[in-house]
Amino acid sequence: MVTIKDIAKLAGVSPSTVSRVVSNHPRISLDTSRKVKQIMEELGYHPNIMAKSLVSKTTQTLAILLPRPAEELFQNFFFGELLRGILTVANRSGYDTLLTTATGEHDEIESVARLVRGRRVDGIILLSSRVNDPIVAYLAQSEFPFVLIGSCQAHPDILSVDNDNTQAAFDATQHLIAQGHERIGFVSGPANLTVSNDRLHGYQKALEAYRLPIRSEWIVEGEFLQESGYRAMSLIMSLPERPTALVVIDDVVAFGVLRGLTELGYKVPDDISLVSFNNIALSELASPPISSIDIGTYQLGYTAAQALIRDVQEQPVQTARMVIPHRLMIRESSLSTMIKKG
Amino acid sequence: MVTIKDIAKLAGVSPSTVSRVVSNHPRISLDTSRKVKQIMEELGYHPNIMAKSLVSKTTQTLAILLPRPAEELFQNFFFGELLRGILTVANRSGYDTLLTTATGEHDEIESVARLVRGRRVDGIILLSSRVNDPIVAYLAQSEFPFVLIGSCQAHPDILSVDNDNTQAAFDATQHLIAQGHERIGFVSGPANLTVSNDRLHGYQKALEAYRLPIRSEWIVEGEFLQESGYRAMSLIMSLPERPTALVVIDDVVAFGVLRGLTELGYKVPDDISLVSFNNIALSELASPPISSIDIGTYQLGYTAAQALIRDVQEQPVQTARMVIPHRLMIRESSLSTMIKKG
DNA sequence: ACGGACTGTGCAAACGTTTTTACAACGAAT
DNA sequence: ATTCGTTGTAAAAACGTTTGCACAGTCCGT
CATH class of the missing domain: 1.10.260.40 (lambda repressor-like DNA-binding domains)
Known part of the structure; x- marks a missing residue:
C-alpha cells in the first residue's frame, strides 16, 4: 500500500x-x-480514508437509516426515487452514503448507537413516520446531526422533511367530492404511522367540511402492500352499503384494490372511483391509470440530504420542519362519467 | 467522546x-x-470505527457500485429487491454497505480508485452488464475483491453472478412458439449490454431451432424505459407485415409496449402476445397480467454478497461464474385463445 | 525447592494521516 | 548592520485502536 x-x-x-x-x-x-x-x-x-477520518474527526459519510422491517420499503417503488434524491446531493457535496437498517428491538437503538458513538458517520437520514419512534428519541437526545424524512408526533421540533399529508388527503377527498361522490371510503396504512394518521385526518376534515357522513366501517387499516389493498377492498365491498369512491393510502395498495375490484366485476371509475398517494411511475400505467397525489419523492430525499449536510457543516439550517409540496395527478380512475348518488 | x-x-x-x-x-x-x-x-x-479500521486494515464495509447513469436503475423496480438481497447478507455478516455511483468518464475510474486505493471498503459489488466495462477492467487488474452482478464479455473469468439470459430468452421465445406463434419480434435494450445481447441471442436461437424466420425489422433496440417500449412498439406495428407476438427485454419496457398496443386498439394477448423479463411485482397487476421471466432478483443480490464476503475473508470461493436460475411466469399476456397464423 | 506451563495484565509500537510549532532563508525596511 | 515580515519546509504530537512481547504470579509435576 x-x-x-x-x-x-x-x-x-x-x-x-x-x-x-x-x-x-x-x-x-x-x-x-x-x-x-x-x-x-x-x-x-x-x-487512506480511515487515517484521515481518525485525525480529522469527520468521515464524510452519511447514513440512510431504515427502521425495522425494511422489507416493506424496498418493495415500495418510491424508495428508489428517494435514494436518487439523497445520493445526488450527497455525491455533489463529497459525502459517501451508508445504507443501514436498524433491526432488532433493543438492538434497534444499539445499532444506531454504534453509528453515533462509534463516529461511523457524520449524520443520519432517518426514514420513519412512526408516531413514537425510539430511534428519533435517541437521536434527539444525543445531539447528533440527523434529519427525519417523515414526521414524529412525539418530537415535532426536530429537523425533518415531510409533506403536508393532511392537506394532501383533504385535496384528494375534495377532488372525489367535486366529482359528485358522497360516499367515500378510506384504505389506510398502519395506525402507528403519522402518515396514516395525517391522511386519515385530512380525509375526515374534507368530509366534515362538505357535511358528508363519516362511516367508520368504510375506513380500513392495513399495510403498504398489495394484499392489504385487496383485503381492505373486499371488506368494504362486502358491506350492505358501499361507498362509490375510495381514497387509498399508497399506490401499491391501490393496485391491490384495483385488482380486487376488477375481479369482482366492478368498473373503475364508473362503479368505484380511486385516488391514492405517492404517484409511483406505474400508477399511470395501470388500467385505468390511477389518480395519485405526487409527493415529490425526489425532492423529499434531495431536501433532506441538503439540510443534513448543512447541519453537519454547522451552517445555519433554515427551518426545523420542511414541507415538500404535493400535487394531485388526476387520471382516469377518478373521472367517472356518471355518478351514482346516495 | x-x-x-x-x-x-x-x-x-x-x-x-x-x-x-x-x-x-x-x-x-x-x-x-x-x-x-x-x-x-x-x-x-x-x-471508534475509524481507529479500529486503521490498525486492523479492514473496514467491514462493502460498496455497491452503480455505473454511470444510475438514474435508470433507481427507476427500475427490481433494484429494491436486489438491495434487499445484498443487505440481508451483509448485515448478517457484520458488514456495512456503501451505496456509490461512478460518475464522470475518466472520473469513473478515479472514483473507484478512491475506494480501492484509499482502503475505503473491503470489497465491491459492481452492477453492470456493459460489454466492455472499464471499471471491470480496472478492478480485475487491481486484485481487489469484487463481484459483478451481470457479466462482462471482455472478462469472462472474474467472480460474477448472473442469469443464463440466453437460455431465458430461448425459453420465453419457445413458449410463444408453443402457443402457435410463428412471427415473433424482439424489443431489446442497449446493444452495449451483455444482457441485451444474450437475450437477443437466445431469441434468435429459438427461432432457428424451430426453423422460423428471423426478421431484422422486428428487432428493435431501446432503453430500459417505458417510452422506449412505446416507441419500439409503434415502430414494429407500423410495418406492413407485423409479428403476432413480442419478446420484451424488461417489464417496464413491456408496460410501455402494452400501453401503446392498447392505445392503438390491439388486444393483448389475442392480437399480440407478450413475454418479458424480470418479473417485477407489478407485472401481474397489469391488465392483462404480463408473462415474465423471473430472474431471482433477490437471489442475485444475496448470492453476490455472499460470494464477495467469502472472497474478502479469503475463504475458498466456489465458482467464478455463478448462475441464478430463472423461471417463466406464464400469465394472460401470452395465452392467446386463438392464434393468427402466418 | 525448582523448572516449566499457564494465566492475566501492562507497555509500547504501529496504523496513515493532519496540524501545531519551529525554524531557516530571503528580501525589504529601518 | 539589524530588525522584521514573508515564504517554504520539517519535526513531532495527536487521533483511538490493536497486538506482539514481556513479565509477574500461580499451579503443577518432579
Whole structure:
C-alpha cells in the first residue's frame, strides 16, 4: 500500500509537505507541488480514508437509516426515487452514503448507537413516520446531526422533511367530492404511522367540511402492500352499503384494490372511483391509470440530504420542519362519467 | 467522546485490557471482563470505527457500485429487491454497505480508485452488464475483491453472478412458439449490454431451432424505459407485415409496449402476445397480467454478497461464474385463445 | 525447592494521516 | 548592520485502536 511517506521519500520532502500538497495548502511552492503531484500520479496514490477520518474527526459519510422491517420499503417503488434524491446531493457535496437498517428491538437503538458513538458517520437520514419512534428519541437526545424524512408526533421540533399529508388527503377527498361522490371510503396504512394518521385526518376534515357522513366501517387499516389493498377492498365491498369512491393510502395498495375490484366485476371509475398517494411511475400505467397525489419523492430525499449536510457543516439550517409540496395527478380512475348518488 | 482510555482509567486497567475485553480475548479474567463491561455500559462506550479500521486494515464495509447513469436503475423496480438481497447478507455478516455511483468518464475510474486505493471498503459489488466495462477492467487488474452482478464479455473469468439470459430468452421465445406463434419480434435494450445481447441471442436461437424466420425489422433496440417500449412498439406495428407476438427485454419496457398496443386498439394477448423479463411485482397487476421471466432478483443480490464476503475473508470461493436460475411466469399476456397464423 | 506451563495484565509500537510549532532563508525596511 | 515580515519546509504530537512481547504470579509435576 502506497502511503504519504512513500511519496515523501521519493519526492525528497517530508510527509507533512505531501499532506499539504494534497489539501492545497497555500504556502507550498509551485515546484514542490508539481513534483509531489507527479509522483502521486505515478504511484496512483490515494489517501487512506480511515487515517484521515481518525485525525480529522469527520468521515464524510452519511447514513440512510431504515427502521425495522425494511422489507416493506424496498418493495415500495418510491424508495428508489428517494435514494436518487439523497445520493445526488450527497455525491455533489463529497459525502459517501451508508445504507443501514436498524433491526432488532433493543438492538434497534444499539445499532444506531454504534453509528453515533462509534463516529461511523457524520449524520443520519432517518426514514420513519412512526408516531413514537425510539430511534428519533435517541437521536434527539444525543445531539447528533440527523434529519427525519417523515414526521414524529412525539418530537415535532426536530429537523425533518415531510409533506403536508393532511392537506394532501383533504385535496384528494375534495377532488372525489367535486366529482359528485358522497360516499367515500378510506384504505389506510398502519395506525402507528403519522402518515396514516395525517391522511386519515385530512380525509375526515374534507368530509366534515362538505357535511358528508363519516362511516367508520368504510375506513380500513392495513399495510403498504398489495394484499392489504385487496383485503381492505373486499371488506368494504362486502358491506350492505358501499361507498362509490375510495381514497387509498399508497399506490401499491391501490393496485391491490384495483385488482380486487376488477375481479369482482366492478368498473373503475364508473362503479368505484380511486385516488391514492405517492404517484409511483406505474400508477399511470395501470388500467385505468390511477389518480395519485405526487409527493415529490425526489425532492423529499434531495431536501433532506441538503439540510443534513448543512447541519453537519454547522451552517445555519433554515427551518426545523420542511414541507415538500404535493400535487394531485388526476387520471382516469377518478373521472367517472356518471355518478351514482346516495 | 468516550474512548478506550477513559474506560481503562475508570476500571483501573490498561487500555489493552479493555481492548481485549471488547474483542473477547480468551486470557481475560471473568472479574476484569465484568468490571470493564459494566463501565462500558455505563458510559455508553462504542469503539471508534475509524481507529479500529486503521490498525486492523479492514473496514467491514462493502460498496455497491452503480455505473454511470444510475438514474435508470433507481427507476427500475427490481433494484429494491436486489438491495434487499445484498443487505440481508451483509448485515448478517457484520458488514456495512456503501451505496456509490461512478460518475464522470475518466472520473469513473478515479472514483473507484478512491475506494480501492484509499482502503475505503473491503470489497465491491459492481452492477453492470456493459460489454466492455472499464471499471471491470480496472478492478480485475487491481486484485481487489469484487463481484459483478451481470457479466462482462471482455472478462469472462472474474467472480460474477448472473442469469443464463440466453437460455431465458430461448425459453420465453419457445413458449410463444408453443402457443402457435410463428412471427415473433424482439424489443431489446442497449446493444452495449451483455444482457441485451444474450437475450437477443437466445431469441434468435429459438427461432432457428424451430426453423422460423428471423426478421431484422422486428428487432428493435431501446432503453430500459417505458417510452422506449412505446416507441419500439409503434415502430414494429407500423410495418406492413407485423409479428403476432413480442419478446420484451424488461417489464417496464413491456408496460410501455402494452400501453401503446392498447392505445392503438390491439388486444393483448389475442392480437399480440407478450413475454418479458424480470418479473417485477407489478407485472401481474397489469391488465392483462404480463408473462415474465423471473430472474431471482433477490437471489442475485444475496448470492453476490455472499460470494464477495467469502472472497474478502479469503475463504475458498466456489465458482467464478455463478448462475441464478430463472423461471417463466406464464400469465394472460401470452395465452392467446386463438392464434393468427402466418 | 525448582523448572516449566499457564494465566492475566501492562507497555509500547504501529496504523496513515493532519496540524501545531519551529525554524531557516530571503528580501525589504529601518 | 539589524530588525522584521514573508515564504517554504520539517519535526513531532495527536487521533483511538490493536497486538506482539514481556513479565509477574500461580499451579503443577518432579
